[in-house]
Amino acid sequence: MTTPRLPPAILIMGPTASGKTAAAMALADRLPVELISVDSAQVFRDMDLGTAKPDADTLARYPHRLIDIISPEARYSAAQFREDALAAMAEITAAGKVPVLVGGTMLYFRALLLGLADLPKADPALRAEIDAEAAQHGWPALHAKLAVLDPSTAARLHPTDAQRIQRALEICHLSSRPMSALLAESEQQRPPYDFLELALLPSDRSVLHERIARRFDEMLLSGLDDEVRALRERYTLSLDLPSMRCVGYRQVWEAQDGLYSKQDMRDRGIFATRQLAKRQITWLTNSFSAETLDCLDPNLPQQVFERTVRFLAP
Structure with a gap:
């Protein structure tokens, strides 16, 4: 007798500005899937521009679970993500659909796949x-x-x-x-799913760096400075909180406090985002056995679709 196949789940992983969200939404247009965000910044409410969160119209068309679930004043752990993600995956599977987990927080992906250690509490x-x-x-x-x-x-x-x-x-x-x-x-056994792990990695990092700079400039033009100011007025925040340690938010906060000029803030924000991308790429190449796709390929969404269809085929 053959062993019944585990229910499928798709992981779309990649550095910032690699086109993960567009690829996931392309899947949602053509396949019976539901999206789960794997992003430690997009969990925070009212943090939209600096996290590159899909806008309200996009989220209405392509709902993402685990977006806008906590206050910027709160903390959200990898353990909590694992619990929430597994619950969401079970609901999606029970509804006859395929969970697609998309994002760039590699610690969350690792926690999902391998579990978490029983580490000592903070002192x-x-x-x-x-x-x-x-x-x-x-x-x-x-x-x-x-x-x-x-x-x-x-x-x-x-x-x-x-x-x-x-x-x-x-x-x-x-x-x-x-x-x-x-x-x-x-490390625990993997959850009871048959995972397709896709890593969206750049064939030319300089092109990814250009994307990062362009996107950060777009965030600034769209009002990131005003967003940070509004967050500081509405919530009780400090730079020690995970929300304000997010790339972009810290740099804007410090510029608002007069620590450096707006031009320096822009340069620091872009540099920090590039460093984030570098760490994400290191995680992906060293800690996962994912199938690699070139995130700079203009046909990336179609490639993700075709690879997913082959994976889901009986």
């Missing part, structure tokens, strides 16, 4: 010590320290990725073990 006092050390010596110095304690984790983190370096060091101190070892031990 405010220890975090304060780490922050004080970073203030004195800089985050690259702490990254070098992490490279000694946990080389595997350090290798995938940028030397200025303060949030993740802090967490990795915290885990090393609290558990006396590297985070990478804890993650490896606790």
